[in-house]
Amino acid sequence: MIRPGTRLRTLAARTCSEKTMARLIDPVIADLQAEYASAIGMRRRWLALFTGYIAFAKMSLWCGLLGLREARRNWSDEDRQGLLRTLWLTGCAIVIVSVPLWLLELPTTRDLLESMRDTEFPPSATVQRLMIYLVPAILPLSIPLGLAMGVAFGTHGRALSPRLLGTIILVALAASVVSVINVGWLNPATNQLYREAIVGQYVPKGDHEFTLTELNRCLVQPDARARLGVSSYRYRSFLFELHQRLGLAIAPLTFCAFALVLASRRRAKRVAVVAAVCIAGLGYWLVRWLGNGLSLSESVSPQLGAWMPQIALLLTTILVGISRTFIRTRA
Amino acid sequence: MARRLPHPPRLSTIESLILELLIANEDAMYGLQMVAASRRRLKRGTIYVTLGRMEEKGFITSRLEAAPAEAGGLPRRLYEPTALGRRVQAAWTAAAQHFSPRFAQ
Numbered sequence: 001m002i003r004p005g006t007r008l009r010t011l012a013a014r015t016c017s018e019k020t021m022a023r024l025i026d027p028v029i030a031d032l033q034a035e036y037a038s039a040i041g042m043r044r045r046w047l048a049l050f051t052g053y054i055a056f057a058k059m060s061l062w063c064g065l066l067g068l069r070e071a072r073r074n075w076s077d078e079d080r081q082g083l084l085r086t087l088w089l090t091g092c093a094i095v096i097v098s099v100p101l102w103l104l105e106l107p108t109t110r111d112l113l114e115s116m117r118d119t120e121f122p123p124s125a126t127v128q129r130l131m132i133y134l135v136p137a138i139l140p141l142s143i144p145l146g147l148a149m150g151v152a153f154g155t156h157g158r159a160l161s162p163r164l165l166g167t168i169i170l171v172a173l174a175a176s177v178v179s180v181i182n183v184g185w186l187n188p189a190t191n192q193l194y195r196e197a198i199v200g201q202y203v204p205k206g207d208h209e210f211t212l213t214e215l216n217r218c219l220v221q222p223d224a225r226a227r228l229g230v231s232s233y234r235y236r237s238f239l240f241e242l243h244q245r246l247g248l249a250i251a252p253l254t255f256c257a258f259a260l261v262l263a264s265r266r267r268a269k270r271v272a273v274v275a276a277v278c279i280a281g282l283g284y285w286l287v288r289w290l291g292n293g294l295s296l297s298e299s300v301s302p303q304l305g306a307w308m309p310q311i312a313l314l315l316t317t318i319l320v321g322i323s324r325t326f327i328r329t330r331a
Numbered sequence: 332m333a334r335r336l337p338h339p340p341r342l343s344t345i346e347s348l349i350l351e352l353l354i355a356n357e358d359a360m361y362g363l364q365m366v367a368a369s370r371r372r373l374k375r376g377t378i379y380v381t382l383g384r385m386e387e388k389g390f391i392t393s394r395l396e397a398a399p400a401e402a403g404g405l406p407r408r409l410y411e412p413t414a415l416g417r418r419v420q421a422a423w424t425a426a427a428q429h430f431s432p433r434f435a436q
Contacts, residue, residue, distance in 0.1 A: 003404055023383040023393075026405055031363045031375065033404035051375070058376025066380075 004036050004049055005029040008056060020063055028052075028059045079164045082155065086168060090150025097149070098135075098142040105134050112198050121200030133194040136187040140179060140248045144255035145281040147175050151259040152273045158263075165260070172256035180249040184212035207234075207241045215242045236302050240295045243306030244288070254310055255280070258317045265320075280316065284309045340388065340415070342423045345381050348372060350390060350412055350420040359409035361396070382410055390416035 012025045032052030039048040109130050116123050151168060192209040196202060218238055258280055262273045287309040295305025352365050366375045385391045392413050395406040
């Protein structure tokens with residue numbers, strides 16, 4: 001039988017230094033194992049495990065904080081400036097992409113609201129409130145595009161140190177986490193609020209209004225499917241929706257990879273790089289529509305249809321990367 | 332111009348408490364033992380960070396126990412105060428007594 005904490009220790013050994021392992025991690029694991037071995041009865045053993053793992057989690061947090069402090073000390077001015085420039089440009093690009101997309105929704109929202117004024121349940125919502133509900137719907141596109149533009153513009157033509165490269169990937173990962181929360185829970189909730197505010201009463205949820213948990217429950221549990229009266233067409237639609245959202249959640253990472261590969265082409269002009277990112281964003285959305293259509297017509301599986309934009313972007317990234325290497329080798 | 336004197340060793344409240352426990356206990360102690368003896372003033376999730384820092388400062392020294400308490404498990408780390416740690420703790424206690432309002436009365 002494997003002793004408790006053994007796997008955690010193996011995992012920690014991959015990331016922590018020998019000194020950290022000897023001074024911080026090993027003593028905590030040793031305490032956990034000793035307490036677990038000496039505990040009599042199931043309840044005490046569970047308690048020993050619980051307190052031991054909590055102590056390990058606290059210790060890991062400390063190690064992370066100490067590591068960050070150490071890493072910050074070792075950063076060169078060039079790296080620090082590069083990161084700040086990339087973050088600043090990313091923030092600006094997200095705003096620049098978001099605002100026009102958001103404002104495009106204004107006429108439709110105003111018309112919708114006006115058209116519902118004379119109905120049995122006139123909406124009490126204002127245009128301003130409805131526009132706030134639409135903000136999360138813009139983010140799945142504006143976050144990856146803004147990040148890609150920021151990275152492409154901020155790192156273009158510069159030699160990236162492994163530390164800066166790793167930090168940019170971490171930023172993309174953080175953006176991905178934000179996207180998961182947005183497409184999984186926030187956007188469905190605001191979508192539903194928007195619909196109900198327009199109609200002025202409760203409206204049954206559509207595909208876009210189910211949270212990730214609800215979608216997954218409908219797909220995994222046959223009882224839930226039967227209770228909700230999910231037909232086979234709706235089942236495919238749910239499946240597509242679930243995979244599409246997962247794809248959107250990792251879009252910041254794929255867009256960031258694309259931008260990094262583009263930015264490494266020193267001969268290309270900065271404007272051309274940013275234009276390429278914009279074209280990639282447009283292409284991504286076109287392939288998304290194409291995937292949706294193919295999936296609904298049952299030409300491809302819903303999973304493949306939903307992941308098509310990601311696959312296309314990854315293939316493009318690889319092609320751009322290969323062509324760069326090829327050109328460099330020939331030169 | 333007056334020469335700048337080197338900084339005297341600094342001791343936080345937690346470090347002082349650990350040194351107090353280690354000096355009071357004749358044998359070397361391991362982390363959980365100190366947590367138990369401190370009456371919840373020390374936390375098991377953070378004690379090793381403090382112990383590591385104190386070891387770097389040279390206040391304490393550590394070694395792995397000869398044989399783990401339970402065969403097969405990881406050996407526990409035992410901590411002992413160094414001569415420097417004992418001196419710093421004595422100076423700290425004296426200073427604390429000297430500057431405490433209770434002493435002034």
